[in-house]
């Protein structure tokens with residue numbers, strides 16, 4: 001397993017701007033190499049701020065948005081269009097402002113229609129959608145995402161994988177989560193094996209409240225206690241932090257502070 005890279009930024013705004021620039025470059029490079037790219041988005045303050053920074057960036061036109069597949073790492077299981085849905089916030093922050101191909105944007109199902117009251121059915125549907133997008137001949141049920149972004153909770157959760165929850169031990173690609181300590185209580189989430197199918201996993205954390213979880217994740221804690229510790233990419237695991245979230249890091253880590 002690759003050792004994580006850590007990049008520290010002076011504040012949350014700079015973190016979001018830097019993550020946005022990094023994302024634009026990474027997606028443009030993937031498209032230059034293969035003609036298309038894929039990204040997994042996260043909810044939460046830093047994740048959405050990063051998308052808004054992409055929207056504001058003149059460099060955003062370096063991405064061929066029509067050749068980008070957009071997935072989500074988790075979703076709050078709420079009615080379509082609910083302001084609290086990660087999809088709603090991602091569309092408002094970025095996706096409604098760039099020419100994505102609608103058929104290449106893959107939101108997790110909302111609580112409506114056949115999925116009303118049935119998050120398990122919604123999770124299964126998303127697993128089927130991921131599998132359908134997986135090239136034949138690979139030994140995986142999910143695509144190899146170019147970049148999978150994750151916010152990090154103060155308890156070390158990523159996506160909707162919370163410490164000690166059964167979802168952490170589930171071998172399926174996508175699961176429903178009940179009794180989430182972070183509202184709303186019912187969610188849909190990729191599991192750790194699916195997260196780990198990404199070429200690069202980026203973990204975004206800002207603020208003093210995340211410092212203990214960041215320290216534990218980077219100092220050997222296990223994924224049951226600190227789910228972020230189990231989130232690593234096949235080629236790269238990158239922690240993008242602000243000074244406050246990095247304030248408890250042990251010395252000697254591969255940390256590069258931006259000027």
Ligand SMILES: O=C(O)[C@H](O)[C@@H](O)[C@H](O)[C@H](O)COP(=O)(O)O
Nearest residue numbers: 043044045046151152153158159
């Ligand atoms: O649905 C969600 O809430 C997110 O996917 C969740 O995993 C979030 O990324 C973290 O809780 C960090 O959120 P903040 O960046 O707002 O602290």
